[in-house]
Amino acid sequence: MPKDSSEYLIERYDNVYEVVIGLEVHAQVTSNSKLFSSSSTKFGAEPNTQVSLVDAAFPGMLPVINEYCVKQAIKTGIGLRAQINKRSVFDRKNYFYADLPQGYQISQFKYPIVGEGTVVLDMPNGQKEVGIERLHLEQDAGKSIHDMDPQNTLVDLNRSGVALMEIVSKPDLRTPDEVSAYIKKLRSIMRYLGTCDGNMQEGSLRADVNVSVRLKDSKELGTRCEIKNVNSIKFMQMAIDYEANRQVDLIEEGKSIDQETRLFDTKKNETRSMRSKEDAHDYRYFPDPDLLPLEVTDEFIEQLKADIPELPDDKKKRFIDEFKVSAYEATILVSDIETAKYFEEVVAKMGKNRDMKLAVNWITGELFAVLNNKNLEISESPISAKNLAKLINLIKNGTISGKIGKTIFELMLDGDKDPQVIVEEKGLKQESDPKALEALIDKIINDNREKAIEYKNGKEKLFGFFVGQAMKISGGKANPQLINEILKKKL
Amino acid sequence: MSDITSQSLTSIVKNIKEKKLSSEDVTKAFVERSEKSKELNSYISEDFSNAIDKAKKFDEKPNLDLKLPGIPMAVKDLFCTKDIRTTAGSKILENFVPTYESTVTQNIWNEGAILLGKLNCDEFAMGSSNETSFYGNVQNPIDKGLVPGGSSGGSAAAVSGQLTPITIGTDTGGSIRQPASFTGTVGLKPTYGSCSRYGIVAFASSLDQAGPMAQNVEDCALLQEVISSYDNKDSTSIDFKRDQYSKDLTKNIKGKKIGIPKEYRVEGMPKEIEELWQKGIAYAKDCGAEIVDISLPHTSYALPTYYIVAPAEASSNLARYDGVKYGFRAKGENLIDMYEKTRSEGFGAEVQRRIMIGTYVLSSGYYDAYYLKAQKVRKLIKNDFDEVYKKIDAILTPSTPSSAFKIGEKKDDPVSMYLNDIFTVPVNLAGLPAISIPAGHDASGYPLGLQIIGKAFKEQEILNLAYAMEDKINFKNKISDWWIK
Numbered sequence: 001m002p003k004d005s006s007e008y009l010i011e012r013y014d015n016v017y018e019v020v021i022g023l024e025v026h027a028q029v030t031s032n033s034k035l036f037s038s039s040s041t042k043f044g045a046e047p048n049t050q051v052s053l054v055d056a057a058f059p060g061m062l063p064v065i066n067e068y069c070v071k072q073a074i075k076t077g078i079g080l081r082a083q084i085n086k087r088s089v090f091d092r093k094n095y096f097y098a099d100l101p102q103g104y105q106i107s108q109f110k111y112p113i114v115g116e117g118t119v120v121l122d123m124p125n126g127q128k129e130v131g132i133e134r135l136h137l138e139q140d141a142g143k144s145i146h147d148m149d150p151q152n153t154l155v156d157l158n159r160s161g162v163a164l165m166e167i168v169s170k171p172d173l174r175t176p177d178e179v180s181a182y183i184k185k186l187r188s189i190m191r192y193l194g195t196c197d198g199n200m201q202e203g204s205l206r207a208d209v210n211v212s213v214r215l216k217d218s219k220e221l222g223t224r225c226e227i228k229n230v231n232s233i234k235f236m237q238m239a240i241d242y243e244a245n246r247q248v249d250l251i252e253e254g255k256s257i258d259q260e261t262r263l264f265d266t267k268k269n270e271t272r273s274m275r276s277k278e279d280a281h282d283y284r285y286f287p288d289p290d291l292l293p294l295e296v297t298d299e300f301i302e303q304l305k306a307d308i309p310e311l312p313d314d315k316k317k318r319f320i321d322e323f324k325v326s327a328y329e330a331t332i333l334v335s336d337i338e339t340a341k342y343f344e345e346v347v348a349k350m351g352k353n354r355d356m357k358l359a360v361n362w363i364t365g366e367l368f369a370v371l372n373n374k375n376l377e378i379s380e381s382p383i384s385a386k387n388l389a390k391l392i393n394l395i396k397n398g399t400i401s402g403k404i405g406k407t408i409f410e411l412m413l414d415g416d417k418d419p420q421v422i423v424e425e426k427g428l429k430q431e432s433d434p435k436a437l438e439a440l441i442d443k444i445i446n447d448n449r450e451k452a453i454e455y456k457n458g459k460e461k462l463f464g465f466f467v468g469q470a471m472k473i474s475g476g477k478a479n480p481q482l483i484n485e486i487l488k489k490k491l
Numbered sequence: 492m493s494d495i496t497s498q499s500l501t502s503i504v505k506n507i508k509e510k511k512l513s514s515e516d517v518t519k520a521f522v523e524r525s526e527k528s529k530e531l532n533s534y535i536s537e538d539f540s541n542a543i544d545k546a547k548k549f550d551e552k553p554n555l556d557l558k559l560p561g562i563p564m565a566v567k568d569l570f571c572t573k574d575i576r577t578t579a580g581s582k583i584l585e586n587f588v589p590t591y592e593s594t595v596t597q598n599i600w601n602e603g604a605i606l607l608g609k610l611n612c613d614e615f616a617m618g619s620s621n622e623t624s625f626y627g628n629v630q631n632p633i634d635k636g637l638v639p640g641g642s643s644g645g646s647a648a649a650v651s652g653q654l655t656p657i658t659i660g661t662d663t664g665g666s667i668r669q670p671a672s673f674t675g676t677v678g679l680k681p682t683y684g685s686c687s688r689y690g691i692v693a694f695a696s697s698l699d700q701a702g703p704m705a706q707n708v709e710d711c712a713l714l715q716e717v718i719s720s721y722d723n724k725d726s727t728s729i730d731f732k733r734d735q736y737s738k739d740l741t742k743n744i745k746g747k748k749i750g751i752p753k754e755y756r757v758e759g760m761p762k763e764i765e766e767l768w769q770k771g772i773a774y775a776k777d778c779g780a781e782i783v784d785i786s787l788p789h790t791s792y793a794l795p796t797y798y799i800v801a802p803a804e805a806s807s808n809l810a811r812y813d814g815v816k817y818g819f820r821a822k823g824e825n826l827i828d829m830y831e832k833t834r835s836e837g838f839g840a841e842v843q844r845r846i847m848i849g850t851y852v853l854s855s856g857y858y859d860a861y862y863l864k865a866q867k868v869r870k871l872i873k874n875d876f877d878e879v880y881k882k883i884d885a886i887l888t889p890s891t892p893s894s895a896f897k898i899g900e901k902k903d904d905p906v907s908m909y910l911n912d913i914f915t916v917p918v919n920l921a922g923l924p925a926i927s928i929p930a931g932h933d934a935s936g937y938p939l940g941l942q943i944i945g946k947a948f949k950e951q952e953i954l955n956l957a958y959a960m961e962d963k964i965n966f967k968n969k970i971s972d973w974w975i976k
Contacts, residue, residue, distance in 0.1 A: 053591060057811040059584065060571045060593060060690040062725050092807050094853070096830055103810020153826070155815070284853035286862060289696035289804050291726050 008175035009216060010248045016216040017251075019244040020224075021179055021209065022171035025186060026164050027196040028140070028204040029072045035139050035163035036063030036106065043202050047156035055161040057101035062290050065090075069163040070294065072195040073113050073137050074304050076165055079189040079311055080132050082117025084301050088136075090291045094284040099142035099155050107166075109285040112136035113294065119169075119189070120313055121181040122331045130182055131170035140164050159203075165196065171210065171221065176237035183207065183233050184335065188312050192337045206231045211243045213251070222247070223257040227264050227271055239264040243271045315340055323347060329360050338379045339363070349389030355396045362392055366409055382413050391419040399423065400430050404476055432479040434486065437470075440478065441486050444469045455491055463487065495520035496653040500562065500710035501737075503656055507553075507560050514553070514561025517656075518546035518605060521563045525607065525654040530974040531630045533649040535568045536576045537608040545605045557603030558717050565655040567646045568609035569616055570596045570701070571690040575606065579692040580614040580624040580642075583812045583819045583837030593690025594725070595659060595701045595718045602717050607655055611645025614839045615809065616666055616694040618642050619911040622902050623841040630898075631674055632970050633937055637895045640670030640911075643704065647674040650704050651968065657705045657714055661691060663698045664797050665891075665915025668927035671704055672890035672940025675929040675968035677711045677957070678704045680915075682947045683922035684729030687722030693808040695801040696727070698919040706968075708928065708958040712736040715950060734951040742959040745779035749943075749956070750883040754790035755914060757892060764889045764939065767931045771887055771941040771960070774930075778959040783883050787875040792868045793917040798909060799852050799865035800920070805842075806849025812837065844905065873921040880946050885953055888914050890927040890940035914942060924950045928957045929966040936969050 010017040034041055037054035054061045077084050089111040092104040114135035121128045142160035146153050167186065173179050187198035187205060198205050212224035227243060230236045242264075247257050261280070262271040287293075310318070312334045319330040319340075334340045346359050367388065371378060391412065395405045400423060408419045408428065423429055431437060444466060445452050455462040470483045495503070495517055506512040522539045542563055549561040571577045571589040578584045592600070600606070613623040621629040621644025629644040631637035632652035639648040643660025647670030650658050660667040662680035671678030679702045686701040693699060703714035716737050721730040751772060756765070772782055814820030814833030821836050823829025838846070852861035879886070892913055901908045918925040924947070927940040941960070945953035 056816055058589070058591070058817070059577070059579065059587065059692045059811070060589075060688070062689055064724060064726050094807050094810060096810065096813060098813075098815050098826055101811060101816055103813060104807055282855045284807070284850065284855075284858075286803060286807070286853055286858070289727075290693075 008177070010213065010244060012248060012252045015252070017213045017244075017248050018216045018218070019174060019240065020171045020212045020214060020221060021173040021240060022224075023169045023173065023179065023182065023210070024208040025167040025169075025183070026206050026208075027076075027167060027186070027190060027198070029069050029137075029163035029165055030195055030197055031066060031068050031072060031163055033066055033068075034161040035066055035069050035137065037161055039161065041162050045158055047154075047158060049158065051157040051160065055101065055157055057103070063106060063288070065291065065294065066163065069137060070113070070296070071304055072163075073135060073165055074296065074301060075193050075308060076167075076190060076195045077114030077117065077135055078305055078308050079193050079195075080114070080117035080119060080135065080167070082132055082135065083115030084296075085111065085113055085115055086296050086298070086301070087111065088113040088294045090137075090288045090294065091285045092288045095281050097141070097144075098153060099144045099157070099160065101142065101157060101160060105139050105141065106288055106291070107138035108136035111293075119182060119185050121178060121185055122327075123178065123181060128178065130172045130178075133168040133170050135165050135167045138164050138166055171212070171224075176240050179209070179236055179240060180233045183236070185312070188335050188337070192309055192311050200232055203231060207236060209236055209239060211240055211247070212257075213244050213247045223259050225257065225259065225271070226261050228261055228274060230264050235264060235266055238269055239271055242269060246271065323356050325356055325360055329364070332364055333360070336378065338377060342378050342381065342385050345385035346389045346392070349386050350393055353393070353396065355392065358392045358396060359389075362388060366406070370413065382416060383409070384416050387412060387416055387418055394419055394423065398430060398432060398479065400428060401476065401480060404428050404430065428477060430479050431474055431477045432482060434482060437478060437482050437486055438490075440470060440473060441466075441483070441490055444473065445490060452491060463491070466491070496524045496656075498656070499706050500657045500713060501707075503562065504558075504560065504713075507562070508555045514546040514549040514563075514605065515543065517561065518542050518563040518607075521607060521655060525565075527975045528652055528654050531632060531648050531652055531654070532627050533610055533629055533645045533652065533654055534565065534608045535578055535580070535611050535624075535626045535645070538575055538606055539608065542605050542607050549603065549605065554603060558713065559599065559602040559604040562604045562656060563607045564599065564604045565607040565610050565646075565649050565658055566596055566599075567612050567643050567658065567660050569612055569661050569692045570659065571692065572596055572606060572609065575609065577609065577692070578626070579616070580612045580626060581812075581838065581842070582625040583833070584692075585625070585819055587818050589690070591690060594687035594720065594722045595691065598718050598720055599659070610643075610649050610658060612660075613642035613644065613666075614842050615692065615805070616642040616661055616663055616699075617805070617841050617845055619665070619669055619908050620896070620898070620901065621645060621670075622898065623839055625839060628898055630974065631895050632974070633674060633895065633968075634935075635973055636898050637937070638673065638898050640673035640895060642666040643670050643678075646704050647671055647676055647678070650674070650676045650706060651970065652974075653970070657703065657710050659701055659714070659718060660704050661694075661699055661701050662915075662919065663694050663700075663801060664919050665912040667702045667704060668890050668915050668925060668940070668942060669911060671927045672929070672938065673895035675938030675966065676704055676706060677708055677926065677928050677961075678702065679711050679715055679926045679950070679954070680918065680924060681715060681719060681950055682729075682924045683919075684727055685719045685733075685924070685948070685950065687720060687725040687728050689722055689724040695804040696808060697804060698797075698801055700919070708926075708954060708961050709737060709740060711926070712740050712954045712958075715954070719950075729948075731948050736951055736954055739951055740958050741955050742778070742962055744956050744959045747780045747885065747952075747956060748783050748883040749775050749780045750783050750785035750879050750886045752785050752787045752790065752879075752886060752888060754787050755888045757913060760892050761933075763894075763933045764892060767939045767941065768887075768889050771930055774960045774963040775887060775956070777963050780956070785879045785883060785886070787872075787879065787917070789868065789871045789875050790917055793872055793920055794909065794913055796865045796868045796872065797912070797916040797920060798848070799861050800869060802845040802849035803853050803862050803865075804849070806846045806853065809838070809842070809846055841905070869920050872917055876917075876921045876923060884946070884949075885956055886944040888942045888944065890914060890942040894933040894935070894937040894939055918944055923947055924953055926953050926957045928961055928964070929968065930960075930964050931966070932969070938966075938968065
C-alpha cells in the first residue's frame with residue numbers, strides 16, 4: 001500500500017489505476033426478538049434453542065412484523081440523514097439451502113424502508129461524503145455447521161429470522177482506509193442510536209465488498225466483483241488490496257474481468273471465485289403475500305426523530321465549539337458514544353477551573369493505553385470519570401505534579417481509589433512553599449559547591465543537575481516551576 | 492342412529508341443549524356411520540375413539556352455553572391439529588404431527604366441538620376433483636364413480652354423506668363452493684381476512700380462505716360465526732365488526748338488488764346450467780329481490796390470472812417442504828440430490844406441475860410478462876366488482892359450469908379441469924365472500940349449485956339471500972347410501 005493513505009492507486013508501467021469500492025453492510029438490529037417472530041435473539045445460546053415454529057417454517061406458520069425492528073431501521077435511516085419511505089414492501093427472495101427453512105428469505109427488494117442518505121468520513125486530509133443508496137430490513141438465515149460431524153452437515157436455526165439491516169453504499173469509496181473509516185462511522189452512528197451493537201466478532205456487522213478498478217481520471221466504472229461476507233475491517237482491507245491488484249493484473253494482461261461473486265480466504269489472503277454471473281441465482285423476488293405493505297405515518301417518523309440522541313457529527317461540532325478541543329481530538333472523543341460520555345462526565349466533574357487539554361491528554365493517553373492493555377471498553381474503565389477529573393484538578397491546581405499524577409493514576413487502577421485520598425495517605429502533595437524550597441536549594445548548592453562555580457562560569461548544562469537533585473531529594477514532590485525560579489535566582 | 496346423522500347441525504345443537512341427545516349419542520352415531528363409509532374414502536386420519544372419550548367427558552360436565560356443545564366434527568386435512576397427523580393430502584407430510592392448532596379449528600374446539608378426524612383433500616388443495624390426493628380419490632355420495640369436487644372433496648363428501656354434521660374447508664379458487672355444488676351441500680367462502688390463515692397449510696396465501704360447509708344455510712351461518720375472528724398471528728387478518736350470522740339470519744331480502752353478470756354466460760355452457768341460473772333468477776324475484784343486468788368486463792381473464800398468481804405463490808410456499816426439518820425425506824448423495832429426490836417422490840404430479848408453472852412465471856425475464864401483468868389484471872377484476880357494487884347488493888351466478896364428472900374423466904386434461912373454477916376464481920381474486928347453495932339437479936340427478944357473491948365483509952347479506960332462496964328452492968339431496976353394504 002502507498003504511504004499516503006489519502007491516495008490509493010495501483011501502478012503498472014505507465015498505467016495508474018484507481019480502485020472503486022462499494023459496501024453492502026449487514027447490521028444486526030438490536031432487538032430482543034426476531035423480525036417476524038417472538039424468539040429471542042440473544043447471542044451464544046445452545047443450538048436450536050431460540051427457534052419458533054415460524055423461524056423453522058412449519059406448515060401454516062405466518063410471519064408477523066416486529067414493530068420495534070421497524071423503529072430501529074427508521075432510526076438508523078435518520079442517523080444516515082436518509083429518506084424514510086412511508087411505504088415499503090417485504091418480498092420473498094427464493095432459494096434453497098439447508099439453513100433457510102422457508103426456502104425463501106423475507107427481504108425488501110423494490111421498495112426499501114430507507115432510501116438515499118449520506119455518511120461523512122473524517123479523513124486525515126479532510127472530510128469525505130459517502131452516499132447511501134438504501135437501507136432495507138431482512139431476515140438472517142440459520143447457520144450450517146460442516147465440521148462437527150464427519151457425515152452430516154448440522155444446522156443451527158438460532159439466527160434464523162433475526163432482523164438485519166442491509167445498508168448499501170454508493171460506489172464512493174476509493175481506499176482501504178476509507179473503507180475502514182466508513183465501517184467505523186456506520187458502527188459509531190448505530191451504536192449512538194442503539195440500533196446495532198456493531199460487534200463484528202459475534203457477526204452483528206459484516207459486509208459484502210464490491211470492488212472494481214479503472215484507469216485514474218476515467219469516468220466509467222469497471223466490471224465489479226463482489227466479495228461476500230467479510231467480517232472484519234482488516235480482512236476487508238486485505239481482500240480489497242488483493243482483489244484490486246488481481247483485477248489490474250488481468251487488465252494489464254489484456255484479459256477481461258468477469259462479474260462474479262468471490263470469497264476471501266483469510267488463511268491464504270486471497271479471493272476466490274464462488275460463482276459467476278451465469279451461475280447467479282434467480283431469486284424470483286415477489287411481494288410476500290403473507291405480509292401487507294409496511295406503512296408508517298409522518299407522526300410515527302416524527303416521534304422517532306424526537307428520540308434521536310445527539311449523533312457523532314453534531315457532537316463533534318459541539319465539542320469543538322464548547323470545549324475548544326481540536327477537530328482531531330473531537331473526532332477521537334466522539335467516535336465511540338461511551339468515550340464521548342466519559343469525556344463529558346470528566347469535563348462536568350472538573351468544575352469551573354477545567355483544563356480541556358489535560359482532560360483530552362489523560363483520556364486519550366494514559367486511560368486509552370490502560371484500556372488497550374487490559375482489553376477493556378471504556379464503559380468498563382477501572383477509573384471512573386469522577387476520579388479522573390479529580391486527578392486532573394489536582395494537577396491543574398498544583399497540588400501534585402504531572403509526574404506524581406502518573407504514579408497516582410497507577411494506584412487508582414486498583415479499585416478506582418480517590419486520588420485525593422492517595423495523595424494524603426502517601427504524602428505525595430507537591431511542595432510549593434518557597435521558604436522550604438529555598439532551604440532545600442541552599443543545602444544542595446552548599447553540598448555541590450564546585451558544580452555551582454562551574455555553572456556560574458558558563459557550564460549552563462549543569463542547571464539540569466540541580467533541578468534533578470531537588471526533585472530527587474524531595475521525592476518528586478517539589479514544585480518544578482518554583483524550583484526553576486529559585487535556582488535561577490540563587491545560582 | 493340414522494335419525495341423528497340425518498339431522499342438521501342446528502337441530503342436533505338444539506337437541507343437545509334440550510338434553511334430548513347427549514354428545515356421546517351424537518358422536519357415536521357419526522362414528523358408526525363413518526366406520527361404515529370407508530368406501531367413500533373421506534377420511535385420511537380418524538380419531539374416533541378419542542372423539543367418543545371426549546364426548547363422554549363433555550357429557551359429564553356439559554357446557555350448554557357453547558355454540559357447538561359436544562358436536563363431533565371432522566375437518567379438512569389442511570388445518571393443523573395439535574397432536575393429530577396433518578398431511579395436506581400429500582406424501583411429503585405423511586408423518587407430520589403438528590404441535591400446534593390452527594386458529595380456525597381452535598375457535599371450533601373453544602365452542603365445544605369434538606374432532607372426529609381429518610378429511611381427504613387434493614394434495615395441498617391443488618385440484619378440483621380430489622384425485623390429486625396421495626391418499627386416494629374420494630367418492631361422491633351422490634353416485635359411485637363420481638368425483639366429489641375439490642379440493643375440499645373429502646369435506647363435501649363427509650357432509651353430503653352425513654359422516655359429520657358440518658365441516659370446514661378451504662377455498663383458494665373454488666375449493667369449497669365447487670365441491671359443495673357437486674355434492675348438494677352449502678359452502679361459504681368468506682371475505683379474505685375474515686378467517687385466520689394461521690395454522691392452515693398454505694397453498695396461495697393471497698387467495699386462501701377457510702370457510703364452513705354444511706347441509707343448509709342456517710348451519711353454515713352458525714359455523715361461520717364460530718370460525719371468523721380477528722387474529723394477530725395472521726398479518727392479513729382483518730379487524731372488522733363480525734355479525735352474529737346465525738342470530739341475524741333473515742329470509743327478508745325484499746328490495747335487495749341482485750346483479751346478473753352477462754360475462755358468466757360462457758361458451759359451451761350446458762343448457763341445464765343456463766336453466767338453473769334462470770330458475771335461480773326467478774326464485775330471487777320470488778323472494779322480493781330486484782334483478783339487475785350487470786357487466787364484469789374482465790371476467791374472461793380471471794382464470795389465466797388465477798393460474799399465474801396461485802402457482803407463483805404456491806411455488807414459494809411449498810419450498811419449505813425440503814426434507815430438512817420435518818416430513819418425508821429421501822436419501823440423497825448430497826444436499827441437492829436429497830432435495831430433488833425428496834421433492835420428486837414427495838409431491839404428486841399436479842403439485843409438481845404448479846410448482847413449475849409458478850417458478851416459471853416468477854423467473855427473471857418472465858416476471859413482468861406473467862406475474863406482474865397478472866397482478867395488474869387482478870386489480871382490474873377487483874375494480875369490476877367495486878364498480879357494480881355501487882349499484883347492487885350481490886351477484887347471482889351458477890357455481891360451476893357443469894355437474895360432477897366421473898372419476899378419471901378429466902384427470903389427464905388439466906386445462907379442462909381448471910375450467911371447472913371459471914365462476915369461482917374471480918371471487919378469490921377480488922377477495923370477496925360467496926356462497927354456493929344447491930339449487931337443482933341435472934338429467935342424471937346430480938346436484939347443481941348457484942353462487943351468490945357478496946360485497947366484502949357482507950357475509951350476512953349473502954347468507955340471508957341464500958337462506959331466503961333455499962326456502963323457495965326446497966332442494967332435496969338424493970343420497971341412496973349406495974356405499975353402505
